[in-house]
Amino acid sequence: MNRETLRKIGLKKYLKNNIIDTPAEVDKICIDVGLSTEAPYSGMWLSNDPERCVIGIEPLELHWDGLNGKLDVGDVGTRWPTTRLNTNSIIFRNSKLSNISNRFFGLTCAIDDVLKPEKRSFYHMHNPGSSSLLKPSELHTSSIKKVETVQCVSLQDILDYVDWEKFKFIEHVKIDCEGHELSVIKSIGKYLKKIVFFTIEMSEFNQGHWEEQCDPVEIMHILCNNGFRCFKIDDGNSLWLNEKIARRNKTKWLGWIERQGRPAVLIKDSDTSIIYYHDFIDEVDLSSHYVFTEEDRK
Secondary structure (H helix, E strand, O other), rough: OOOHHHHHOOOOOHOOOOOOOOOOOOHHHHEOOOOOOOOOHHHHHHHHOEEEEEEEEHHHHHHHHHHOOOOOOOOOOOOEEEEEOOOEHHHHHHEEEEEOOEEEEEEEEEOOOOOOOOOEEEEOOOOOOOOOOEOOOOOOOOOEEEEEEEEOOOOOOOHHOOOOOOOOOOOEEEEEOOOOOOHHHHHHHHHHHHHHEEEEEEEEOOOOOOOOOOOOOOOOOOOOOEEEEEEEOOEEEEEEEEHHHHHHHHEEEEEOOOOOOOOOOOEEOOOOOEEEEOOHHHHHOOOOOOOHHHHHHO
16 A cells, blocks of 8 residues: 555554554454444453454544544443543443553555555445445435445555564454445455454345345355354354364363353464454453463463
């Protein structure tokens, strides 16, 4: 990407020696594509593990206003951990859970399978969380609020700026792009093999809402053909594990989440002893947390 594009999407300010400058204590990186106004996956990842950082990607300025607390009225974080950049914190039920200074890298752009950065129309819908690069069909349950022009880049172009000497893998990629998920996956390019976990929105409810909407079967084919296995489908989200990585490392279950009785997939890198694990957004109970014992790290 050229300097102007780096500046426009907000990446330039995070770079040092042409790579994203992350704190020394951070050893895991996640990618959150499609934040809306709360970025709950970013909130969950960052509050569950202080050794994580997140690249968060969102094209709409209105949603960035929400993430900066400009749209808050009343209680914040009533449903899930909510990212608030104005206080550099994750908020749940009006309580600050963790400081995310220098651990969240927000980029204002859309992700598409493009060879070079380009501008495209983005359909901003009235219903929250239902906007897309795709034009809505007559079956869509909302109406167009505004057609905005947004900067599009590939995810590979962004990942080129990750410090790959520091980060061996991408722990988790979440994609929620309202029917455009396949193009986002394709845009990852050479870095697809470095992803441990995927969470991909594949809701049956959304099928037919967009013109040129991707077929979920195509998503399954491309992931399966690249060594991923779907291990859970939950409320329209499909959860995937990179079996090639798992086979090279040690896969085990990390006990149970206290009070919930829900297992978490756990991968330990035998070379670095770093533990990668899959969080479940609908199971988050912030009165408890994952606890790694010394035995887990051995």
